[in-house]
Amino acid sequence: xxxxxxxxxxxxxxxxxxxxxxxxxxxxxxxxxxxxxxxxxxxxxxxxxxxxxxxxxxxxxxxxxxxxxxxxxxxxxxxxxxxxxxxxxxxxxxxxxxxxxxxxxxxxxxxxxxxxxxxxxxxxxxxxxxxxxxxxxxxxxxx
Numbered sequence: 001x002x003x004x005x006x007x008x009x010x011x012x013x014x015x016x017x018x019x020x021x022x023x024x025x026x027x028x029x030x031x032x033x034x035x036x037x038x039x040x041x042x043x044x045x046x047x048x049x050x051x052x053x054x055x056x057x058x059x060x061x062x063x064x065x066x067x068x069x070x071x072x073x074x075x076x077x078x079x080x081x082x083x084x085x086x087x088x089x090x091x092x093x094x095x096x097x098x099x100x101x102x103x104x105x106x107x108x109x110x111x112x113x114x115x116x117x118x119x120x121x122x123x124x125x126x127x128x129x130x131x132x133x134x135x136x137x138x139x140x141x142x143x
Contacts, residue, residue, distance in 0.1 A: 024095030025086040027126035038072035049127035077105035095119040112136045
């Protein structure tokens with residue numbers, strides 16, 4: 001699977017592999033800000049492509065975008081992230097970002113990790129086509 005994704009990305013992107021900033025990285029930062037402002041479920045719904053594949057920690061991907069928006073509610077856990085790299089395809093229709101994320105939950109504590117997001121242009125806007133993340137191992141508590 002990793003080989004397939006790496007091959008697809010290398011074929012799709014003829015621009016330099018990494019950029020210090022570009023419009024897909026800006027879309028990624030706006031997506032993170034929306035997560036804080038309106039809550040995690042709403043941000044993912046708003047930012048997802050119609051055929052999105054969102055991979056979580058529990059099982060296979062959630063596929064497709066729900067017809068109705070979830071309620072905007074910023075009272076829950078806070079998920080933020082920041083891209084450290086990204087690129088846009090030569091034709092400007094596809095892009096990717098990767099970076100680090102942080103989830104602060106009053107009940108379970110703080111988790112951090114890394115992510116990669118594949119973006120597509122849909123109706124003139126960048127939308128998340130696929131999102132995959134990993135969670136860092138929490139440091140063990142000292143006795």
